Amino acid sequence: MSPVSVRAAAKINLHLGVGAVRPDGFHPLDTVYQAISLHDEVTVERAAGWSLTMTTAEYVDAAGIPLDDSNLVSRAAALLGGPGATVSIRKRIPVAGGMAGGSADAAAALVALDRLWDVQTPPQRMAELAAELGSDVPFALVGGTAHGIGRGEVVGPVDDPGAWWWVVVPAAVGLSTPEVYRRFDELRPDAGDPTPSDAVLRALTSTDPALLAQVLHNDLEPAVLDLRPELVDVIAAGQAAGALRGMVSGSGPTCVFLCSDETSAEVVAERLRASYDVVLTARGPVPGAIGS
Numbered sequence: 547m548s549p550v551s552v553r554a555a556a557k558i559n560l561h562l563g564v565g566a567v568r569p570d571g572f573h574p575l576d577t578v579y580q581a582i583s584l585h586d587e588v589t590v591e592r593a594a595g596w597s598l599t600m601t602t603a604e605y606v607d608a609a610g611i612p613l614d615d616s617n618l619v620s621r622a623a624a625l626l627g628g629p630g631a632t633v634s635i636r637k638r639i640p641v642a643g644g645m646a647g648g649s650a651d652a653a654a655a656l657v658a659l660d661r662l663w664d665v666q667t668p669p670q671r672m673a674e675l676a677a678e679l680g681s682d683v684p685f686a687l688v689g690g691t692a693h694g695i696g697r698g699e700v701v702g703p704v705d706d707p708g709a710w711w712w713v714v715v716p717a718a719v720g721l722s723t724p725e726v727y728r729r730f731d732e733l734r735p736d737a738g739d740p741t742p743s744d745a746v747l748r749a750l751t752s753t754d755p756a757l758l759a760q761v762l763h764n765d766l767e768p769a770v771l772d773l774r775p776e777l778v779d780v781i782a783a784g785q786a787a788g789a790l791r792g793m794v795s796g797s798g799p800t801c802v803f804l805c806s807d808e809t810s811a812e813v814v815a816e817r818l819r820a821s822y823d824v825v826l827t828a829r830g831p832v833p834g835a836i837g838s
């Protein structure tokens with residue numbers, strides 16, 4: 547059988563409401579995910595044994611990626627339990643950047659290996675395997691725009707008829723997600739239930755970027771900015787360059803900027819390139835691993 551390639555899209559949390567830590571160590575979320583056109587590509591081929599290789603964009607910190615059994619892609623393969631495969635990943639999503647790149651690769655590997663080995667895993671079982679791999683892997687399977695609750699793993703589709711343009715500014719060094727959540731716990735000892743996503747869900751149906759810009763919300767942003775104060779300047783620079791709104795993506799440290807349209811995104815990106823080495827543009831929503 548010929549190789550199977552599946553796209554693994556990065557995500558942005560348009561709304562990330564975070565509640566008080568649960569007894570199991572996870573935080574309850576009320577979030578709206580959007581998959582964007584910045585993506586990795588996972589290619590699998592039949593083989594007797596198992597191998598995992600990676601090629602990375604020049605701005606991706608390859609040293610931060612494990613290639614052993616702890617890699618989420620290897621764990622995805624173990625869960626499916628097929629005969630063997632060579633897996634290669636073309637990586638463009640920043641590592642430990644708050645864009646769920648590792649989760650997207652895992653979801654893409656589940657889909658690609660399922661096709662390669664013709665396992666025909668039922669959709670519900672795929673979602674369960676994805677949830678075992680990580681809180682945002684189920685979203686990476688479906689992509690598009692989705693509402694997430696639980697620890698983020700319970701996802702349902704959201705009406706999102708717009709085309710949204712983003713500028714993405716990765717940081718040179720990633721952040722550990724557990725560390726960001728720990729800082730959230732310190733800064734927000736009073737946290738109760740996660741703030742609801744309603745305002746973002748309403749703004750999406752308007753297809754108006756100016757309305758969405760007003761209601762973008764990330765409860766982890768204060769924790770990220772406390773750990774990386776220099777990101778305050780990045781967000782201010784993007785907004786001064788013409789973005790409607792800048793924010794930290796998920797658990798950071800990547801910063802994302804919503805722009806009014808494609809042309810504006812190109813202008814904002816070009817202006818930011820005067821001060822920042824790596825500035826990307828992306829469009830959302832795009833399909834998840836299942837639809838690619």
Ligand code: C5P
Pocket residue numbers: 571572573574575679680681682696697698723724727
């Ligand atoms: O689910 P995942 O393995 O991606 O989560 C990584 C870490 O992020 C968890 O071990 C936990 O520390 C933190 N996390 C959390 N609450 C969530 C999701 C993740 O505290 N809803």
